[in-house]
Amino acid sequence: MLFEFPPNTAVIGRMRYARPYADPISVRAGDAVQLDEQETQSTDMVGWVWCRGPDGRGGWTPQAWLERRGDDWVIRRDFSALELNVEPGDRFVAHFSESGFLFVENARGERGWIPDGVVDLAAA
Numbered sequence: 001m002l003f004e005f006p007p008n009t010a011v012i013g014r015m016r017y018a019r020p021y022a023d024p025i026s027v028r029a030g031d032a033v034q035l036d037e038q039e040t041q042s043t044d045m046v047g048w049v050w051c052r053g054p055d056g057r058g059g060w061t062p063q064a065w066l067e068r069r070g071d072d073w074v075i076r077r078d079f080s081a082l083e084l085n086v087e088p089g090d091r092f093v094a095h096f097s098e099s100g101f102l103f104v105e106n107a108r109g110e111r112g113w114i115p116d117g118v119v120d121l122a123a124a
Helices: none
Strands: 010-013 032-035 048-052 058-062 066-069 072-075 091-098 101-106 111-115 119-121
Touching: 032 066
Parallel strands: none
Antiparallel strands: 010 091, 010 119, 032 048, 032 072, 048 058, 066 072, 091 101, 101 111
């Protein structure tokens, strides 16, 4: 379920995390995607499904952001599955969370996803 954080909500890395792939799916709202049911069944990540975009790149995609239209699956909002690396002490601004992952921005202005279990909320 999508949750939007109040502006300037900060989280701090408490453990290392390395992104699993460098060039994942990136699609715009309204794009058709191919849902790979076999790959999706290979994970325990609740709320995420493996999809391929029109350019062939794949990645984990929030299931709640997909809509069935006839035989096609369509993404309802702009989405990139790009994940960021995390080191202990790294500081991020959290924009929103979805099914166990946070969409954040780091000090260099890079935006992407990180697992919520590798960070803690920063003290206000």
